Amino acid sequence: MRWMGLVVLLLPLLAHAWSERDENRWRALNEELRCLVCQNQSIAESAAPLAEDLRAQTRQMIASGKTDNEIRQYMTARYGDFVLYRPPFKPTTWLLWLGPVLMLLLGFGLVWRVRRGEAVSPAVPAQQQTHADVERLLKDIDDD
């Protein structure tokens, strides 16, 4: 009969068995949540007591069957978007997300314009230019 008691004691553990998949989700989630105490660290890296508490919180929420999105929502409801290392795409973050693409397009645009300019007015052949320059320089010297 004693083993029956043991089984009953272990049942809750089975119900919330912490699988390897849970562990990976937990680690990945902690990596993308910012610790607000040491702002350049995720809660996975930070040793701050708050990060410890938040790791415990995410672990418990995964164990109780919450999805990653529900956990992210839980965090942003309390700490704001700042807690997410991967901020959502919305009007205030448009520049953040699209900025690099804009800069790239601007760069392409500039390169394109410069090359088109070259095609329209080919540079004066170097030889001629030098020749004319030398003549002018000699003339200048003569004038002096």
Next chain:
Amino acid sequence: MKRLFVAVPLLILLALTVVLGRGLSLDPREVDSPLIGKPVPAFTLPLLGGDRLVSEDLFVGRVSLFNVWASWCVACRAEHGILNALSQQPGMHIIGLNYKDERQDAERWLEERGNPYTASLRDYDGRVGIDWGVYGVPETFVIDRHGVIRAKRIGPLTWDYVNETLMPLLQQLRAES
């Protein structure tokens, strides 16, 4: 063409200067709380100096300050005198959240330095602190008489903040029906 070459990088430089220059004058520790404009998070916590449980109903019916403090918090020492002075003013209702502390340390702290709080709640596992988005003790929330969070101060109170921001806000909230 040449003008574009000069103008575009110059404009980019100018825009960056403005944006980064503004960044210099901002405090990165002050993160806007998403809780402003929302009702206070629900909680049930025991009071310091007893075992009576209280809930968020504590905030209904009067304008309150909610101050997160701990005996281990060095910056709390700096603002404690201000809290004591504020608590002398008529109509001031200051609730404390004694955050991740130990009961004896907290009680000794209040005995030694004076107790500005109408009541202090014991949040020793920090769960309620998480619900309030607490990340840097001390923090002070301003709550209107309907139990809605109207402002949050991160870091110790200063007289400048009290005189220029807090008192006018409290006056405005008290005038609201």
